[in-house]
Structure formats: C-alpha cells, structure tokens
Amino acid sequence: MIPFVLAGLAVLLAWVAPGLMARRKGFRRAPRAALVAWQAVSVGGILAALAAAPATIPLLLDGEDPMGRLQLVVPALVASTVIVGRLLYAGHHVGTRLRRVRDDHRQLVDIVARHEERVRILQHPTPTAYCIPGRQSRVVLSQGVLDALPEEQLEAVIAHEDAHLRGRHDLLLEFFSVVTEAVPGPLRSPEALGEVRLLVEVLADRAAVRRSGELATARALLTLAGSREPEAALGVGTTAPVRLRLLADGPPHPALSLLAYSYAALAATLPLVLLAMAWA
Amino acid sequence: MPHSTSAPRLGDLERVVMEHLWEAAGVGDTLFEGATVREVHLRFEGEREIAYTTVMTVLDRLAKKDLVTRERDGRAWRYFPADTREALTAQTMLRTLDDMEVTDRRTALLHFLDGATTDELADIKAALAEIEARAEGEQATSARRKSIRRR
Numbered sequence: 001m002i003p004f005v006l007a008g009l010a011v012l013l014a015w016v017a018p019g020l021m022a023r024r025k026g027f028r029r030a031p032r033a034a035l036v037a038w039q040a041v042s043v044g045g046i047l048a049a050l051a052a053a054p055a056t057i058p059l060l061l062d063g064e065d066p067m068g069r070l071q072l073v074v075p076a077l078v079a080s081t082v083i084v085g086r087l088l089y090a091g092h093h094v095g096t097r098l099r100r101v102r103d104d105h106r107q108l109v110d111i112v113a114r115h116e117e118r119v120r121i122l123q124h125p126t127p128t129a130y131c132i133p134g135r136q137s138r139v140v141l142s143q144g145v146l147d148a149l150p151e152e153q154l155e156a157v158i159a160h161e162d163a164h165l166r167g168r169h170d171l172l173l174e175f176f177s178v179v180t181e182a183v184p185g186p187l188r189s190p191e192a193l194g195e196v197r198l199l200v201e202v203l204a205d206r207a208a209v210r211r212s213g214e215l216a217t218a219r220a221l222l223t224l225a226g227s228r229e230p231e232a233a234l235g236v237g238t239t240a241p242v243r244l245r246l247l248a249d250g251p252p253h254p255a256l257s258l259l260a261y262s263y264a265a266l267a268a269t270l271p272l273v274l275l276a277m278a279w280a
Numbered sequence: 281m282p283h284s285t286s287a288p289r290l291g292d293l294e295r296v297v298m299e300h301l302w303e304a305a306g307v308g309d310t311l312f313e314g315a316t317v318r319e320v321h322l323r324f325e326g327e328r329e330i331a332y333t334t335v336m337t338v339l340d341r342l343a344k345k346d347l348v349t350r351e352r353d354g355r356a357w358r359y360f361p362a363d364t365r366e367a368l369t370a371q372t373m374l375r376t377l378d379d380m381e382v383t384d385r386r387t388a389l390l391h392f393l394d395g396a397t398t399d400e401l402a403d404i405k406a407a408l409a410e411i412e413a414r415a416e417g418e419q420a421t422s423a424r425r426k427s428i429r430r431r
Contacts, residue, residue, distance in 0.1 A: 101388040129392040164390045173387045215415045225396035238396045244407035
C-alpha cells in the first residue's frame with residue numbers, strides 16, 4: 001500500500017503542487033519562506049519517487065508469494081533508477097553549461113571592462129546591471145547605468161546584485177533548472193523555475209531597500225525598466241511590475257511565513273515518514 | 281588544481297597585454313603592423329616581471345579566445361587585436377542581452393532587470409506613485425513630530 005501512496009505523493013508534489021503554489025501569489029510577500037517551500041516541495045517530490053522502491057522491499061521479505069511481489073518491486077526499482085539517472089545527467093549537463101557560459105563571460109568582462117573596487121564597468125551607453133555568479137563572482141555595470149542613476153539608486157542596484165551573490169541565488173536557480181530538465185518534456189511543470197526566478201529578485205530587492213530605502217529602489221527599477229527593449233518576442237514577461245507592486249505593498253503578515261515554513265516541513269518530511277512506516 | 285592559482289594572474293596579464301595592443305594599434309596614422317611576442321615582452325621590461333614564455337602563453341590564450349589575430353612574419357608571429365575595445369565592449373553587452381538561449385542566459389547571469397513593455401511601465405509608474413505618496417506621508421509625520429518636540 002505505502003509504495004503506491006509514495007508514488008501518488010511524488011505525482012502530487014512534482015506536478016500538482018507547483019501549479020497550485022504558483023497561483024498563491026500572496027506568498028511572494030514572504031520571499032524567503034516561499035523559496036524554502038518551493039525547495040521543500042521539489043526535494044519532497046524527488047524523495048517520494050525514490051522512496052517508493054525501498055518501500056516495496058518489506059513486501060518481498062514477509063510476503064506469502066515472493067515471486068508475485070516481484071511484479072511490484074521490479075518496476076519500482078526501475079523507476080527509481082531512471083529518476084536518479086536523469087537527475088544526475090541533467091545535473092552534470094546544466095552545471096557544465098552554466099559554468100562554461102559564466103567563465104567565458106567573466107574572462108571577457110575582465111579584459112574589456114574598467115576595474116573598480118566592487119564592480120566592473122563596461123564602457124557602453126545602454127544602462128544595464130548584472131552579476132556573474134560563481135567562485136570568482138563579479139558585479140557588472142555599464143557606463144549607461146552610472147550616467148542614468150543617482151548615487152543612492154546605484155547603491156540600491158549594487159546591493160541587489162551583492163545579495164544575489166552572497167545568497168548564492170545562482171545555486172537555487174541551478175537546482176531548479178536541473179529538476180526541470182530532468183523531468184521529461186510533457187510532464188514538466190515550468191511554474192517552479194519561473195516563480196523561483198521571481199522570488200530571488202524579490203529577495204534581492206529587499207536587500208536593496210535595506211541599503212537605500214523603498215523609494216530609491218523603486219525609482220532605479222523604473223529607470224532600468226524603461227531603458228531597454230522588452231523581450232516580448234521570447235514570451236517572457238519582466239519581473240518589474242510585480243516587484244514594484246510588492247515594494248508598494250510592504251511587509252507581509254508574520255503568519256504567512258509561518259504557514260509557508262510549516263508547509264515546507266510537511267512536504268520534505270512526509271516521504272521519509274512514509275518510508276519509515278513501510279519498514280516499521 | 282594548479283590552474284586555480286595561475287589563472288587569475290594569467291587573466292590579469294591578458295588584460296594588460298590586450299590594453300597594450302589596443303594602445304599600440306590606436307597610436308599614429310600609420311597602419312598598425314602587429315606586435316611580436318618579443319616586442320610585447322620588451323614593452324613590459326622593468327615594469328613587470330613577466331617571463332618571455334609567459335607572454336607567449338598569454339598571446340596564445342588570447343588567440344584561442346579570438347581576441348587577437350596573428351600573421352606569420354618570418355619565424356615569428358605578429359599579433360593584432362581582433363577588434364577595437366569599443367567593438368568588443370559592445371559585443372560583451374550584446375552577449376549578455378541576446379546571444380545565449382534565453383533560459384540559459386537568465387540562469388547564467390542575474391540581471392537587475394529585463395526590459396518592460398509599455399503596459400508594464402504603466403503598472404510600474406502606478407506602484408511608484410504609491411510608494412512616493414507613502415514616503416511623503418512619512419516625511420510629513422516625522423516633520424510634524426519634530427515641530428511638536430520643538431514646542
């Protein structure tokens with residue numbers, strides 16, 4: 001019985017939960033807790049899928065018809081092996097690709113950009129600001145953004161990028177990229193990666209607000225949003241309106257974080273509890 | 281890993297050598313005829329302790345990255361910057377914006393913001409107006425508190 005419950009739980013956490021969670025937009029006001037919840041659901045889904053196989057073993061040990069039970073045990077083992085294999089493969093694939101892109105870009109930036117104490121400056125009129133994560137991380141600004149933003153807003157932008165680097169938001173994005181890529185196309189739920197992308201921006205915005213205040217952060221967002229062509233052709237909306245709305249709405253009710261953390265704890269531990277029950 | 285100690289130094293030298301080549305190519309009206317390893321090495325003599333072979337390695341790495349081109353000149357190579365610094369900067373910017381597949385790029389480099397549509401700009405401005413109004417409100421309150429205290 002329990003192996004089926006675990007398989008059902010895996011389906012629930014991997015395909016049903018992301019869609020439902022992406023619709024509860026209120027949790028964006030508690031970005032840190034929401035990120036923990038998203039991670040817990042992903043990890044929980046993987047654990048449930050993997051635990052289904054070991055949960056069948058007790059059936060084999062005390063079953064009256066061991067050969068008949070094999071029909072259950074073998075498919076479960078195969079499924080778990082395939083999942084582990086796909087995750088490892090995707091992890092390797094995504095990891096190498098990201099590292100190569102970042103390394104190439106960092107080397108190029110180091111050569112063409114002006115070196116300053118905390119940042120690299122690209123001599124270019126288009127306003128832009130970004131960071132290159134990794135062991136040798138960089139914050140990169142263009143001359144255009146230096147010209148467009150007063151100091152307080154510039155500090156907000158740098159604090160935002162520093163928050164990405166210090167918080168290792170790249171690892172979060174990498175994890176969700178791996179999970180997304182490991183799931184076969186038709187079963188994929190793209191909501192997770194999209195929402196996590198937004199949440200790390202909201203979290204970094206909080207750091208910018210702590211440094212320069214809401215007003216400077218909001219103004220910097222507006223200036224930069226207005227200075228670039230949208231990527232409409234690629235079908236990706238920008239995060240700017242949502243982020244500004246969240247800045248305008250202010251901090252959340254503390255109960256919201258508590259709710260998200262409890263949900264996270266449940267999603268991550270339930271598969272293990274079920275596995276323990278199977279063996280008990 | 282041995283390269284983790286030497287790579288930053290080589291990276292630094294790559295920049296210095298590129299800067300030298302850009303400078304040399306930009307001086308005077310005559311066509312830049314390239315620089316040999318020996319010439320680059322001479323340029324840094326007394327300024328930096330760089331071995332001749334290191335200059336060779338650095339130029340070789342730059343050639344592999346397509347940042348310099350080279351032409352045979354007898355038994356030596358003459359090195360040229362593949363692009364002006366401005367062109368390479370523009371290329372770097374473009375690469376952050378367009379070149380990579382979009383999902384990859386958005387995971388590889390974290391941008392402060394992507395461009396917004398006109399509709400989105402309207403939403404942004406509305407939210408900003410709210411924040412501004414609240415900031416003004418807070419300022420007014422604190423000013424009032426101050427004036428009360430003064431009395």
